[in-house]
Amino acid sequence: MKPSVLERAKHIIDLTRYENEQRANENKSKALQDPSFKSLYNEYVDTMIMQAKTDQDCNVKLKKLASEIDKKLKSLKIGSIEPIYSCKKCGDSGFVDGKYCSCLIKEVNNILIKESGFEKLEDFKDVKFDIFKDKEYMQSLYQKMQKWCHSNFEKNIIFISGNTGVGKSHLTRCMANELINENYVVLFTTSFAMHQDFVKSHMTRDLELKNSLLDRYLNADILFIDDLGTELRNPLITINYLYHVINERKINKRPTIITSNLDLYDLQDYYDERISSRIIDKQSSICLSIQGDDLRLKKV
Ligand SMILES: [Zn+2]
Secondary structure (H helix, E strand, O other): OOHHHHHHHHHHHHHHHHHHHHHHHHHHHHHHOOHHHHHHHHHHHHHHHHHHHHOOOOHHHHHHHHHHHHHHHHHOOOOOOOOOOOOOOOOOOOEEOOEEOHHHHHHHHHHHHHHHOOOOOOOHHHOOHHHOOOHHHHHHHHHHHHHHHOOOOOOOEEEEEEOOOOOHHHHHHHHHHHHHHOOOOEEEEEHHHHHHHHHHHHHOOOHHHHHHHHHHHHHOOEEEEEEEOOOOOOOOOHHHHHHHHHHHHHHOOOOEEEEEOOOHHHHHHHOOHHHHHHHHOOOOEEEEEEOOOOHHHOOO
């Protein structure tokens, strides 16, 4: 997990805690303006102090006073003077017994989803295989890819080919969801959009912009490239930059998941040997083919 994502998630949790505590403080100041509440409250605080100082057991009295305070607050129509934390497990601290609380992990995931570029995610467990023509094949393919999401990514290029609408995007949305739940920084791009960035990066003289346009594709833990082969090709730029991204990611063992209408033979014709050999390399790639009808024409 990138520290910056964790820090940002922690900041959101801290803010939630601050707001909840602030709300309680505001309620208290408001209630203290009422003289009978004030005397009840002061008695409660004095009793607490006395108990601490003298070791005297005042629990029964404290309980009674607390219940009177609650009643008084209700009659004044003022909310709790104790903070009501959004997460009961950690009191909005983000940690339980020195470990990340589930609320913090959820916040990390929210950030990762928001920044992934995926408009919609799907859960492997919700997939209805009846929509596919070859149900069993698809079932085994989904299982294989779900398992891959929890692997050490020895195979770090996944190439999924198939015609439009056969379910390539559906599969990648499931994979992205699974990977985000493992707290990976996931980036989705269409081949078209990425290529536009290649062109911008190539054209600019601003070195910082030049690098930053490419960095996101190089540095994301997992990169999804949708519809490879639909970019507006520029012979000078397409091959070199695409190779650079694919190769750098491969060297750094950062997985790249590519969907395309092109099959493996088209790939060799469409790009040069350097790119296709990287993608097709049996040692470190998984190449899948999804056949079937256009699912979008069916009512899914
Ligand atoms: Zn929590």
